[in-house]
Amino acid sequence: MSYNNILSEKNSSLTTITINRPSKLNALNKETIEELHDAFNKANEDKNTKVIIVTGSGEKAFVAGADISEFANFNIKEGAKLAEKGQDLLFNFIENLSTPVIAAVNGFALGGGLELAMACHFRVASENAKLGLPEVSLGVIPGYGGTQRLPQLIGKGRAMELIMTAGMIDASKALNYGLVNHVVALEELLPFCEKIAEKIMRNSSVAIKGAIKAINANYKDGVDGYKAEIKQFGKCFGTEDFKEGTTAFLQKRKADFPGE
Structure with missing residues (x-):
């Protein structure tokens, strides 16, 4: 366009x-x-x-x-x-x-x-x-x-x-x-x-995506923001970004997030 x-x-x-x-x-x-x-x-x-x-x-x-x-x-x-x-x-x-x-x-x-x-x-x-x-x-x-x-x-x-x-x-x-x-x-x-x-x-784009969803949930009628946070938090554990972030922390180096 x-x-x-x-x-x-x-x-x-x-x-x-x-x-x-x-x-x-x-x-x-x-x-x-x-x-x-x-x-x-x-x-x-x-x-x-x-x-x-x-x-x-x-x-x-x-x-x-x-x-x-x-x-x-x-x-x-x-x-x-x-x-x-x-x-x-x-x-x-x-x-x-x-x-x-x-x-x-x-x-x-x-x-x-x-x-x-x-x-x-x-x-x-x-x-x-x-x-x-x-x-x-x-x-x-x-x-x-x-x-x-x-x-x-x-x-x-x-x-x-x-x-x-x-x-x-x-x-x-x-x-x-x-x-x-x-x-x-x-x-x-x-x-x-x-x-x-x-x-x-510098941070995980996947985690940021989850954070945006969780924050916005608090402003939507009929949506429990805390439950939305729990869901997005849990989803992070299945991502490559989580693996990279935690591994980098334990290895005392900067994370190189793949965005997945």
Whole structure:
């Protein structure tokens, strides 16, 4: 699939996906969401890709929101379908990827942009980042998981205030709230994320896959996260990575995980 709105670049075991609509401040339209799904899916299926970084082109915006012109005239049924398809195709899809996804938030991450960042496994922001869910100022609510993930990350009260005021917070407050893990200078954003990726890539990709499943299980209705952890823990014992990891530890050497 050729892309009109994104760039996907692989360097060794790291794939970097860049939303590339600078004239629209990288706003998410239907085509961009479909392209992102395809790029994430291909990176996840590539056994040599150990970490994915997603960011926006330019210095102003990660993603400034959804492309409002595409759905301004939708009716109730069309609106619900838009949210459902978007969640399934991209946001829930990213959250449940077995490959770790880091959001490198450069500049504005608003509406669908913040929802995209929150769907990633964790976030690093540049100092100029501004984050928020301003949908109620348009007469609508966040529809790509924002009302669910934001309270999980920063707590119900703060999420209620941020959503109801349609406000933005800066990178420093996002760090204080726990919405992002780190804040760095804009020019250091991608190098910093790459350093984290290098640390992740030293470890067992099979074990990381199990950890992602176990952590996510705690946030799913009707699922016992502890039982999910027990299951994933047990599965590790049948892997080549477990054999290599424990053998390397006992032999006092660095592990060379086969990813199996």
